Amino acid sequence: MKDVLDEFQLKAKLMDQLPYEVVWVGPDAKFIYANEKFCNTIGYNSRECGTLSVLDINTTLTPEGWKAHWKEVMEKGSLNFTTVHKTKKGRFYDVEVYVQKFSYNGKNYLCAIAKEITEPNFHKKIIDNTYEIGNIGGWELTLLDGSIMATPCAMEILKVKDLEGLTPPKVIHKFKDSGRYRSLLGGVIRNGTAFDEILETNDSPPRYVRAAAKPILKGNKIYRVFGIYQDITEIKQKDSDLNFHKAVMENARDFIAVFNKEGDVIHCNKSLMKHLGYSQDDMLNQKKIFELDPGASREWWDAHFQEIIDKGSLNFERLLSRADDTQFPIDVTANHLRFNGQDYNCAVGRDITAKKMRDLELHEALQEIKALKERLEIENEYLQEEIGNKINFKSIISSSETYKSVLIQVEQVAPTDTTVLITGESGTGKELLARAIHSNSKRGNRPLIKVNCATLAKELIESELFGHRKGAFTGATAHKEGKFTLADGGTIFLDEIGELPLELQPKLLRVIQEGEFDELGGTKTIKVDVRIIAATNRDLKEMIREGSFREDLFYRLNVFPIHNIPLRARKPDIPILAQYFLEKYSVKAGKAFKRLAPQTLEKLMAYNFPGNIRELENLIERAVIIENGTTLNPGNWLPEQENLSLSNEFKSLEANQREYIIGVLEHTQWRVGGPSGAAKILNVNDKTLFAKMKRLGIEKQISAK
């Protein structure tokens, strides 16, 4: 070495002046000469350099590598490459090397000129600042000697005091899942598998560190691993806050959807997607408001969107359409949202099907209550009437043996639910019997609803009996309960059943048979529990023959027939009945009558009473008004003499009725209604009398007042 130095001393001095690191190297890789720049950079003095070889400063170089390198330079004469040198203090730095072969005294040498290619200062500053702001620490592990270099930030992030703390065996314990980090580091060191993961530290409270590493290769050999640590606790916190808010939105039971001005679904939560039956892919940026809300037109949407911008938010109800085309009502609050310079409609909605159902049920319940109230009011009217009528029942006056059989029948059938058909002439007391049956049945505390089939206008009978819904026909301005509904649980008394129009008879038959009927204009079948008592003064069998009464209905009604005996067939009852009426009307008229004169009774007994008990009652009432005293003597209130004799030439009942009614009408100067009208005298209501007059062909040229 000394010889060589002597020979090259001058040249060597010149080399010292160069701004490059210059070394001369022999075939054994040992330095023969190193200039000052090299010595200064590498940190060894020139004496120490004399003891070093290339392998000492190039830590990745092996003896075999050196041999191959020497051979290549010898062959090629020169080479250009970059490598890494290590200083005496252990700092690694990148160098660009130019190697030139030269020979002296038959021996070959290398002259290497190296230049540090570490980043210039300002670049380094930028990098340092970036790392600091990003809270990123860098580290580099040299695999050959296991040495590690790191930025101060890396040590800060992992809270280690020295570089040793960042070496793989130590650093793994900084993380909660040290096993996982060990395997990640092992992967990059052994197999060059880069990683980029977020790991939780062992600190309390834990922090989150992003750990990433990648191998640095020389050829296909891993000689270093470069990595970073980044404290992302804050980012993670923000992220988890964001995720929390997202989860709140996603898991809200209410529907949340965000639409842009064009009506595209920009965002929608799970609840809405599930309810509509769409997947996320179906919905986001695929669906428009117009598909979800079939009632929304372009014009509506534009106006609505603008209104939301103007007002901030709006509340309203809409119908949404599901994927399967079914619809459901929602209550929506649409809010204006301005984000990144764009306007959005953020709609929060709720399915109100159940609420609507409840409203409907409530409405129906209210309707039902209303109907029940109406019914109660009507029932109350009937019950009031009943109270009066019950007095009449108590007053069934009879002492005749003949009538006893009728009363026995009443007593027998009353407690049952059997349908009863009471026949008999007009005025014989059929209604009185019907009331007696009802009062003595278990339905006695429920109403007895009376329907006079003769007095109802033909076209109204059906709605009277079965009720109608509002609008069922012209004039049906409100819902009306039918008599059958009113009689539910009680008894219906169908007086003058023979007058029921033929076309309504099947409907009555159905109620009797099945206990159900359809309301006019209604959609539901109404079921009722009603006992039926019918009465007629017509010969229904004859009517069947004529074809004006259905035979099947007759047999349904005629389950328990009671024939009411005419008064002329129970004459022994005349005195007792006459006495009863005398007392009744005396009290009413404020008269003092106590008894009937024997002559009066005689005349009454001689009379045929075509109008039966009603006629007797009316006679006495009239007598009480006309006469005075305590004994009722015969007077001109008694029927015409010719009618008093028992004649064989009996007139028909109808002819008698006609004559009698005309007589009364003449007496009242053809006044039908009012306190002194014929109806009052005949003890029938005005309508009944009008119906009778119509039926009997009595001209209606008179005023009804």
Ligand SMILES: Nc1ncnc2c1ncn2[C@@H]1O[C@H](COP(=O)(O)OP(=O)(O)OP(=O)(O)O)[C@@H](O)[C@H]1O
């Ligand atoms: N046994 C009786 N005791 C007391 N009053 C009676 C008796 N029978 C009938 N009446 C009275 O006679 C009048 C007529 O009776 P009711 O109306 O019951 O006869 P009706 O056969 O139903 O008549 P119509 O066929 O004309 O409807 C009533 O005022 C009733 O109170």
